[in-house]
Amino acid sequence: xxxxxxxxxxxxxxxxxxxxxxxxxxxxxxxxxxxxxxxxxxxxxxxxxxxxxxxxxxxxxxxxxxxxxxxxxxxxxxxxxxxxxxxxxxxxxxxxxxxxxxxxxxxxxxxxxxxxxxxxxxxxxxxxxxxxxxxxxxxxxxxxxxxxxxxxxxxxxxxxxxxxxxxxxxxxxxxxxxxxxxxxxxxxxxxxxxxxxxxxxxxxxxxxxxxxxxxxxxxxxxxxxxxxxxxxxxxxxxxxxxxxxxxxxxxxxxxxxxxxxxxxxxxxxxxxxxxxxxxxxxxxxxxxxxxxxxxxxxxxxxxxxxxxxxxxxxxxxxxxxxxxxxxxxxxxxxxxxxxxxxxxxxxxxxxxxxxxxxxxxxxxxxxxxxxxxxxxxxxxxxxxxxxxxxxxxxxxxxxxxxxxxxxxxxxxxxxxxxxxxxxxxxxxxxxxxxxxxxxxxxxxxxxxxxxxxxxxxxxxxxxxxxxxxxxxxxxxxxxxxxxxxxxxxxxxxxxxxxxxxxxxxxxxxxxxxx
Numbered sequence: 001x002x003x004x005x006x007x008x009x010x011x012x013x014x015x016x017x018x019x020x021x022x023x024x025x026x027x028x029x030x031x032x033x034x035x036x037x038x039x040x041x042x043x044x045x046x047x048x049x050x051x052x053x054x055x056x057x058x059x060x061x062x063x064x065x066x067x068x069x070x071x072x073x074x075x076x077x078x079x080x081x082x083x084x085x086x087x088x089x090x091x092x093x094x095x096x097x098x099x100x101x102x103x104x105x106x107x108x109x110x111x112x113x114x115x116x117x118x119x120x121x122x123x124x125x126x127x128x129x130x131x132x133x134x135x136x137x138x139x140x141x142x143x144x145x146x147x148x149x150x151x152x153x154x155x156x157x158x159x160x161x162x163x164x165x166x167x168x169x170x171x172x173x174x175x176x177x178x179x180x181x182x183x184x185x186x187x188x189x190x191x192x193x194x195x196x197x198x199x200x201x202x203x204x205x206x207x208x209x210x211x212x213x214x215x216x217x218x219x220x221x222x223x224x225x226x227x228x229x230x231x232x233x234x235x236x237x238x239x240x241x242x243x244x245x246x247x248x249x250x251x252x253x254x255x256x257x258x259x260x261x262x263x264x265x266x267x268x269x270x271x272x273x274x275x276x277x278x279x280x281x282x283x284x285x286x287x288x289x290x291x292x293x294x295x296x297x298x299x300x301x302x303x304x305x306x307x308x309x310x311x312x313x314x315x316x317x318x319x320x321x322x323x324x325x326x327x328x329x330x331x332x333x334x335x336x337x338x339x340x341x342x343x344x345x346x347x348x349x350x351x352x353x354x355x356x357x358x359x360x361x362x363x364x365x366x367x368x369x370x371x372x373x374x375x376x377x378x379x380x381x382x383x384x385x386x387x388x389x390x391x392x393x394x395x396x397x398x399x400x401x402x403x404x405x406x407x408x409x410x411x412x413x414x415x416x417x418x419x420x421x422x423x424x425x426x427x428x429x430x431x432x433x434x435x436x437x438x439x440x441x442x443x444x445x446x447x448x449x450x451x452x453x454x455x456x457x458x459x460x461x462x463x464x465x466x467x468x469x470x471x472x473x474x475x476x477x478x479x480x481x482x483x484x485x486x487x488x489x490x491x492x493x494x495x496x497x498x499x500x501x502x503x504x505x506x507x508x509x510x511x512x513x514x
Contacts, residue, residue: 036069036152037220039145046071046154049098051241052090055192057395062118066103067150070123070134072158088158089185089249097121097159103151106132106142121160135159176261182253183267189249190274191390193242194410195398197281198467200224200239205460205469206483208401216401226485230495231513237497243282244292250275251294269322270335273343276318277410280347283311284471287493287510290500304506305496312347319344329369334388338364342387342411345419349475354423361420365436370413375443378414379405387411402465409466414440418459425452452476487512 040050049071058067075088096119104112109132112125123134132139134155141154157163174182199216202208203224210222220238223229229236250271258264282289288305291314323340341360348356364370364387371384378385381392389409393399402408417440421433434450437458441447444461448454456476460469473479480488490512501507 036067036145036147036149039147040071040152043071043144043152043154045073047241048074048088049090049095049158051245052088052095054238056092056095058118062101063149065101066148067118068100068102068104068115069150069152070098070100070137070139070155070159071144071152072098072137072155073140075157075163088161089189089245090158093119094158094160098155103146105146105151106139106153109139117159123159173257173259175259176264179253179258179261179264179267182249183271186246186249186253186271186274187390189242189246190278193239193246193278193281194390194408194467196221196239196242197285198402198408198465200235200285201467201470202401202465204483205473207465207469212401216397217395227483227487227491228485231498231501231509233495236494237499239494240282240286240497240500243278244290246278247275247292251292255294265325269325272318272322273326273335273339276315276322277343279311279315279318280343280350281467283308283315284350285494286496288496288508290507302506303504306506306508312351315347316344319347328367334386338367338369339388339411342416345416349419349422352426352475354426357419357423358427361416361423364413364416365420370416372413372417372439372443378412379407379409381406383407383412385413387413387416414462415466415468418455418462421450421455422459425450425455 037050037054040046040053043050053069053071097117099118100115100123101118104115109125110127115123115125117123124136126133126136132142137159138156139153140156143151144154145152196218199208199213199218199221203210203213203221204227206225208225210219210225213219213221213225221235223233223235254268254271279289279291288308289311290303290305291307291311319340322335323337326336326340328337341364345357345360345364348354348360370387373380373383373385377383386407386409388411389407392407393402393405399405417436421436424430424433424436430450433455437450437455440458440462444458446454446458446461456472456478459472463469463472470479473482474492479486479491485491493510495513496507496509501509
């Protein structure tokens with residue numbers, strides 16, 4: 001049997017369940033008890049469920065006295081005589097279908113006939129021949145975790161989800177509604193990925209402490225601080241996997257047959273833009289990354305991470321393709337020609353192609369499509385400085401971590417000015433750099449002749465906890481002198497996760513890591 005790259009199943013395309021938006025009405029929401037989530041990282045056959053579980057918000061009333069989780073196994077399907085995994089992105093409703101209040105051992109469950117899930121769904125409990133079932137789904141491993149926070153049992157498959165039959169993924173044409181549900185899932189997973197990047201970068205750049213990250217719900221990211229991570233660290237794999245989950249969903253949406261509808265071409269362009277952004281972010285942190293083939297559900301060629309230029313070309317091609325159909329401030333909200341130019345500037349900056357950085361950044365500035373706001377208004381909803389931003393922040397703990405911002409951007413005009421100034425300095429034109437930074441210097445109460453040192457100070461203050469500081473410090477060559485524990489060249493890049501190295505002999509580890 002050939003070793004295959006997992007493909008992604010968009011749950012809402014096959015599930016008999018509603019795709020509900022996050023319910024943020026619960027009082028004082030917090031992340032699921034960290035004790036449970038951290039332990040489930042060690043259970044390898046429930047990675048899809050646990051990946052979604054990490055983002056679930058529960059309130060104190062729901063977790064008081066502990067919880068019991070029925071975690072479904074990852075799902076495999078046979079396509080063309082090959083077995084491949086179907087990744088599932090669970091909605092909040094679907095996650096809560098698998099959680100009940102109270103701690104129930106296997107012995108406790110044998111004495112029950114029904115339980116009520118946090119979603120309100122009734123779970124029928126039966127015990128036949130020693131096998132305990134939940135809604136007629138067998139518990140295949142009991143108590144894979146048991147502690148003060150709760151109990152976790154592994155069940156054979158997910159509750160309330162209809163899995164596809166062999167070949168259904170390749171043959172079925174999805175509807176406009178289903179495609180748009182998938183597009184919204186992409187945005188939700190991008191939101192999850194970007195939040196993780198913000199916390200990771202803040203720890204790497206010493207903008208935040210492990211205690212602050214823990215308070216935001218990212219306690220297992222502590223080893224990013226002071227560079228204590230390794231290829232086997234859960235933190236390293238978590239960010240990597242969240243990024244590739246975004247990419248894999250996009251590949252599936254672009255590959256499957258879908259009916260024609262009015263704004264399909266714009267949504268395709270939006271997907272390519274998001275994919276380019278995700279690849280670029282992974283490239284910045286991990287360097288030698290894997291490009292996921294997008295043309296087939298079943299991958300038969302070995303995966304490799306030895307062709308960095310292929311990734312760069314793929315990112316540029318995605319952006320150029322999207323740019324042919326997008327408009328300035330066009331139909332796909334916040335993904336437009338200026339978004340493309342900003343991402344092309346960031347890609348050029350990664351390669352230190354400063355003429356390109358200058359030209360792309362200058363084009364955005366001259367367009368006057370965006371305006372630098374007063375310092376107190378930068379992150380407000382509706383800010384004219386935002387080029388591309390994600391959903392409003394509703395998690396109180398994460399909002400506190402991000403300095404009480406109501407939103408967080410992927411791109412904003414201040415970063416464009418900073419990139420333009422960096423390019424002009426690199427090209428020997430400090431006067432042009434100074435002209436671009438006047439308002440930002442005033443906003444951060446800085447002054448003086450524009451030098452690299454002043455630019456660095458300004459950028460670190462202006463872009464604090466926005467997911468770019470460590471990348472900037474590394475590019476500027478100041479990480480070793482500023483960051484405790486940083487060793488050059490080892491920590492220029494994060495390690496490739498050990499679990500990824502095992503997929504193919506052609507995936508190599510970054511320099512300095514075992």
